[in-house]
Amino acid sequence: MPQHSPDLPPELRPLAEMPLIKRLLARFFGYSLTRLHAQHRASWLHGQADGFRSGHSAGVDYGYKEGKLEGLEEGRQVLLIRDSRCTEHRPPNVDDLLFDDWRLPLSAELKKRMKADVARLLPAHAQPSAAQWKMIFSDTPSTSVIAGAGAGKSTTLVLRILLLTHYLGFELSSMTVVTFTRESRKDFINKLIELFALWGRGISFKEARDLVRTFHSRILPMVRSLPGFERLQAFENLSLRAAQGDEEVDSNPFDLRINDAQRQQLNACYHRLHRDDERFRELIKPLSRHALQLKELERDHPDVQKRMGVTELAAKRDEELCDAIEDLWFRAGAWPIKGIEPNRQSFDINGSTFHCHGYIPSLDAWVVLGFDPRENPQVTRPNAKLSVRAEWAVKRTLFQAFCRKPLIWLDSYESSRRVLASLAGDASAGPGFDYKVKGELASAPLLDCFVAAAGFIENLGLDVPGAVARMSFAKDDPDRFFFEALSLYWRALEDHLLDQKPPIMTYNRMFALFSEHSPENLKLLGDELLRPLSHLMIDEFQDVSPQIVSWIRASLAEIRSRGPAMHVGRAAQRSSLLCVGDDWQSIYGWRGSSPTYFMDFNKEFPSPSTTKVMLSDNYRSHxxxxxxxxxxxxxxxxxxxxxxxxxxxxxxxxxxxxxxxxxxxxxxxxxxxxxxxxxxxxxxxxxxxxxxxxxxxxxxxxxxxxxxxxxxxxxxxxxxxxxxxxxxxxxxxxxxxxxxxxxxxxxxxxxxxxxxxxxxxxxxxxxxxxxxxxxxxxxxxxxxxxxxxxxxxxxxxxxxxxxxxxxxxxxxxxxxxxxxxxxx
CATH class of the missing domain: 3.40.50.300 (P-loop containing nucleotide triphosphate hydrolases)
Known part of the structure; x- marks a missing residue:
């Protein structure tokens, strides 16, 4: 039923709500009066009511729509006001920059004065270019200088040091210039003394040496400041201790040769570990067999195919060949060898009989003596057409292709001496065999391989046992045993070196102690050890390794965290980093260096502002x-x-x-x-x-x-x-x-x-x-x-x-x- 409005009188209610008879009468009378042009009050009232209702309804609709729009607009304005306040919870940003936001105080007058001095004191050909002046006058906390070959970077770097010391009053003790090798350090020191003298500033050789350093000579005092390490020796410097004081020693980071003093420590650790660790002994066995055994040749190898035709002839002369080679070894004092039973054993090689020279019970392996490369290659047996060396080469090829017994082929007198020392249990000797890790160009004594592999891993900023645990090798790959043995040996070696009196540590271990992995150790250092790194200038920066980069970043972060208190009473404030290099001259990747850190300088050394300089002039070549x-x-x-x-x-x-x-x-x-x-x-x-x-x-x-x-x-x-x-x-x-x-x-x-x-x-x-x-x-x-x-x-x-x-x-x-x- 339709609902009428309760506020209307009965006579104004809609016709539809009236009884049917009344509706019909109302319509009839209304129609008649309309024709007579007369008014019928009730009908008029009903028309008025209908008009009121329709107007009211339209008004309500219109008012509602208009009001809603106005209300929304007002509401929107209120919301916009409220949105200006951040209602979302966000923590503050992390400041991971290595430097404060500061600038060198270089006035136009100071620059003009220095340029005038350089024009007066240096010859015309040594005047800096616009790009070199940009490097000298860089005022930002960090600066990267891309200096190609022959760019004249050394003189420019000395002028930068003059700016900091002579014109800005920075103390020499607040800065370090890093070079990579002894030779480059020596050249830079001489240039520094020479140019300082032109400015009337005498700088002694000792002061110059204290300023111009290698990374190694900066890390050593840091470790020695720790309790118990006051007399610590660097493993890499062991051979140089007797000749000169440790402070005067710079080891070459790219020199992999191991000297006698170092080898003595390596061998002593090896023998102790071999004696005490059963797993290590088990790992050495397959390595020694693999290393000493004659390497196999496929039977379709060209050398095998070429020499198979003379197998029978070679077998007939084999005992005489054995005699001739044994005579050479005997005259050289290299035969017999203690630990090798000199028993000749016959072998069937492709249907013919050949002989070996001895047997090693401890390895269950037979021994064949080779032709030492230092002997005269023209030595010949009586009435023989081929030289002894050529006859031996034929025999070796046939053994490589057809002998499947465990066989050790001693190629030289030197290799026999290493085997002899090892078999005799000589504590001063190493394992007594060479090894070649897959990918290396040549074999080397096993412990030398350990040192090289561990050095590469550590230069990449990794821990040796941790890295080995993440490696994967095929089940029958001998490198699997090599790296497990390395993991055991390297931990044992670090402990062995620290047990010496005085203690010994590798440089890589020192850098790791003060890297980003151990920032708490830097808290132990006094200001005087960190202050020289405040204004750090590094040459040949393309050759840095991840290990060094981590140490630099950790040191700069610690310097910044100590704040202004570290520089009270000094002209040199805050910290800066200037790196000079050429990514096109990065050639030490085989040692773990990478140009990545120079190419991505801004990302690797985050700074509030960085200056990039490109030294494109080449003063050397046409x-x-x-x-x-x-x-x-x-x-x-x-x-x-x-x-x-x-x-x-x-x-x-x-x-x-x-x-x-x-x-x-x-x-x-x-x-x-x-x-x-x-x-x-x-x-x-x-x-x-x-x-x-x-x-x-x-x-x-x-x-x-x-x-x-x-x-x-x-x-x-x-x-x-x-x-x-x-x-x-x-x-x-x-x-x-x-x-x-x-x-x-x-x-x-x-x-x-x-x-x-x-x-x-x-x-x-x-x-x-x-x-x-x-x-x-x-x-x-x-x-x-x-x-x-x-x-x-x-x-x-x-x-x-x-x-x-x-x-x-x-x-x-x-x-x-x-x-x-x-x-x-």
């Missing part, structure tokens, strides 16, 4: 040398925008000459340059190449070696050790080639977060870039002439990438004389 080197290296990832230009005295544009390997031709050309008075660098990749060349340049060597060292014009160095040097003529001997794949280094590279995400071979791929950088370093040593002698084909790694693949065809800066290129 443009063809620069362009050739950059053409080779440009395929490697690099800091964007790099392009060097030749500056200084104009030089004749001579292309880099690429030639086939020709020792005689190279010697002739080298001699011509020497006679003209040129300085010469001969750079080689393998020491055997150096020996071969020396036979052809003996006359030059005789003359040059008779001169005082400073006056010598010929230097023979590896590519790696030539960095920082230059010469009028550079001779590059050998290609730069990535030769192997390293499963273990790929694994730990991933653990250290290096390489691209998802890359299963990050170390190998980094090495493919590094060979290009190595060629760049070699070429950019040249002032005027560069000759690159490349072997026609290296069968060791024919399909592996090499730097010479990048030699540009049709480029003015290269002339390729190789026969393969001419015929092509």
């Amino acid at each position: 443009q063809h040398i620069i362009d050739a080197a950059e053409h080779i290296v440009r395929a490697a990832p690099a800091i964007a925008g790099k392009k060097a230009k030749a500056s200084g005295e104009p030089k004749a544009l001579l292309p880099v000459n690429v030639l086939d390997r020709d020792d005689q031709g190279m010697a002739q050309r080298l001699t011509e340059h020497y006679r003209k008075g040129d300085s010469i660098l001969m750079l080689y990749r393998k020491s055997s190449d150096k020996s071969l060349i020396e036979e052809h340049i003996q006359s030059v060597l005789n003359v040059d070696s008779s001169l005082p060292y400073e006056a010598r014009r010929l230097k023979q160095l590896t590519y790696h050790s030539a960095k920082g040097l230059q010469a009028d003529a550079v001779f590059l001997l050998g290609d730069c080639q990535h030769l192997t794949s390293s499963p273990f280094k790929n694994q730990v590279y991933r653990m250290a977060g290096l390489g691209k995400a998802g890359d299963s071979e990050p170390y190998d791929n980094a090495q493919k870039d590094e060979i290009l950088r190595l060629a760049y370093v070699g070429i950019t040593r040249a002032v005027s002439h560069c000759y690159w002698y490349v072997d026609a084909q290296d069968t060791q790694a024919a399909n592996m990438p090499k730097a010479s693949d990048r030699i540009g065809k049709g480029k003015a800066f290269f002339v390729d004389h190789r026969k393969s290129q001419i015929t092509a």
